Amino acid sequence: MLPRDLKPEQFSSYPPEARKLALHYLGALQSLPLSFLPSLLREAIDYDYKFPAERRALEKELANWAGLSEDQKKQWVQGFTQISLSAQLERQDWVNNPSFFVEQLSAHLWATHQLDAFRKAAMEYADRLHAAVPPEPPPMPRLGITVIGQGAATHDEPLFRKLRPRGGYFAHVKFENGLQQLLDAVATRAKAHPIPYGHWYIDGGQSAQHDPSLTCVSYQALDPTRAAILRKIRTEKDTPGMGPEALRTTLARMTPAELGMDKDGDPVLQRFEVKLLTEGSGTQVFSTTFAQWAAREALRRAQPCTLLVRFAPRRKPTNDLLAANQEHADLDPAGSLIDGDFGAYYNWLNQQRLPGADQSSFLVWYEDHGEAVAIGPGMPQGTESASAPDLQQLLSWLS
C-alpha cells in the first residue's frame, strides 16, 4: 500500500488523540512519500503519550506540510522520493506498525547502499522545516546540572577534560550539603516557572528527597519494571522464530500496565520510562547508561528548562545480563565515575542542541568533593579558579 491509498478507517486502532490528529491531516499524510511517512506516523501514533513540547512540534510540522503548495512539497521531499523501496516494504502494515517498518527500512537502506542518500534527504528536510518553523525558545534560560562520582573516593585521571575548555574549573568548591543546595535550586526554578515537564530530576540510583514540582525518574524506583522486562526477555528469547529484531518489536509494544506499573501513575511519564528500558541499549543493566540515556531522551523529547542528573555506581559487568536481582551485584564506583564524566559531556552536548543554547548554563560536580566545572554566559571559557564558592554561589555566577 502507498500513502495515497490511506483511508480514515486505517487509523481506527490509534489512541484517540493520535487518531484525531491523523484524520485531521489525512490529506497531508497522503501526499508524503512512503520512504518518509512511517517515520512521521511513528511519532503520531504515540501522540497521546507525548510531552507538550513534542506535541507542539508535531502539530507544527504537520500544519506546515499541509500548507505547502504542490511544487513546494515536491521540493521538500525530492530526496525521499528518489529512495527505492522494495515491494516487501510496501506490503507491510506501516500504518499500524510504523516502528517495525522504520526498522526494516533501515536494514533496506544499509543493504542497498542508500543510507547516505536517505541521510541527505532527511537533513535537507530538517533544514527546511527548521527555517519554516523555527523551534520555540525556552520560557527561561536552560540550566543543566550533572552530579557524578557517587561513592568514588578518588580518581586516577583528570576529571571534566571534555568540559573544562567550555567554562570555568573550580577545584575548591565547598561541597557540604551540596546535593541539597542543587535540589533546592532546581525546585526554586520549578516553582517560579511551573511548566509541565519543564523541570526534571533523574537519578541513576535512589532519588534523594526532592520537591514534588520536579518530574523525577530514578533507576531504583524502576527496579520492579526492569525486573519484569528482563523476565519477559528471558521468556521471549527462547521462543521459536524469535530473533533480535522480533524481540525489539515485542518489547516496544509493552505497556506500563503489562509491566505492573501503578495504574494511577502519570501515563505520559510511565510510557517514557518504559521506552527508556525497552528501547535503550544497556539501560536495563547499567545504571550509568540509564542515567545518560534518560537525560538524552528527556532533553530531546520534553526539552526541559531545568535538568538535574545524578549518576550512581553501576554494577560490574557479568555475562548474566538477564539476572534481575542485583542486590548483591558488585559495584564499580571508579568505572562509574568515568562513565558519569563522559555522560556529563553528553548531557551538555544534548542540552546545547536545543533552542536557546547561547543562554543556557551547565554545572558538573564531583559529588562530595570540591571539583566542578561551570559553563554559562557569565563564565569565561577555559579558565581555572582558585576561589572556594559553594554550589549555590557557583550557580548564581552562571547566568
Added chain:
Amino acid sequence: MTGRSQAVSPLELSRQLSHSRREFLRTAAGMALGGVLLRSSAFARAGVPPSKRKIIVITFGGGARDQETFAPEGQENIPHLMKELLPQSAFFTRVVNRGILGHYVATASLATGVYETINNFASLPPEHPTVFEYFRKQLKRPPSDAWVVAPSNGFNRIGESSNRSFGPGLGARVILPKHLLTAAVSQGRTDYEQLLRDNYETPFYAPELGGTEFELQQLEEILKVSVDDFKSHARTLSSPDELSVYIVRQLMRQVAPSLLWITMHDIDIAHAGAYSLYIDGIRRTDRLCAELWKLIQTEPEYAGKTTLFILPDFGRDSDEDAGGNGFQHHRTGDPLSRTTWLLALGEGVRKGVVYDRPMDSTDLVPTVGAMMGFSTSLAQGKPISELA
C-alpha cells in the same frame, strides 16, 4: 557548539580525519609521508617468496573511534600501538568502509573484499568467496593452513562462502573460543562469566550455530591442550579476546597456519553505554595486538616471514551527530564511523611511513592475494600498491 553543526560533506570530513592522523604521526611519531617515497612494491617483493610467506590479520574490533585511539586525546589508550608497533609499520590513515556497519557483515566484507549485504544477525555464510577460499583453492593448501579465530557464535560461518565455485570444503577452519569454553565447562559456568559474553550488538542473544565450527575433541588433537588445562588457563583470563589470543598462541605453535585471521571484539561492549568499559576494551586490544606481534617475532615458524595487518572493521558514531548517541553505537553511518585506518608491519612492509591516500576496506583481500600469490577475481577492492 550551538544548535546545528556546519554542513561539511562526508568526503571532506573523511579527508579532515585522515589529515589530522597524518599530521600527528608526522610530528609526534616521526614517521615519513609515503607520497614522497618511491613506490614500494619492489620493496614488498624483495623479501620472502610468496609460497613461504605467512599473513596474519587482526581486526581491531569491534568499532573504535579516532578520538579514543589515534587522535591526540586518545593515544593514552593505545600505548603499545603508538610506541612499539607504529614505528615499525606502514600506516594508512584513510581506510573507508562503505558497507553495512554491523560487525559480522563488515568482517565478512573484509574477508571477501566485497561489501556483503547478508543479515548481520543471521547464521549465514558470506555470498562471495573469502580470502581463505582463494588461497586454498589456487595454492592447493590443506584445511590446516587457513584459520579464523572469532569472538562470537555469529561468526561461525565466516570461513567459507556460499559461492558455488568455492564454498564447502575450501574455506578456513573456524575456532570460536567462547563456544569451545562453553562446551568445556558445561557445568560451573559462573567461574568463566567474564569470558563467555557472546555479542554486544544484541546482548541478550547468542546466535545458534549452524556451521563447521571447531569441535571440542580437536582441542586436544590439534591444539595439544587438555580440556582441564584449557579450563584452568581460562580461569586466569579476564575477557573473550584474551581467550582468543590464548587459542591463537596454541594454534601458531601447534599448527602454524599460513593465513590466520583474528577478530577482536571486546571493544564492542560500548553498546552497553558504559564509557569506562569501552576504554578498557581499547586498552586491552592494544595490549593483545602487541602480544601477538611479539609472538610472531619469537615463533620460529613466523619470525621473519610474516606480515601482520591490524585494522578496525569500522568506527563508531560521532559525538556531534544528533542521530546517534556517540561512542555507544555505529548506527548513523556518518563519515567518522566509516573512516578507519590500517597498520601493516613485518615482512615486505616499509617501516615508519604514513600513507594518506583514500582506500577501501575491501582492498585488504586483493592485497593479501597479491602478497601470497593468488588472484581474488571476484573481490571489488584493489591491491594496495604500496604493499603488494
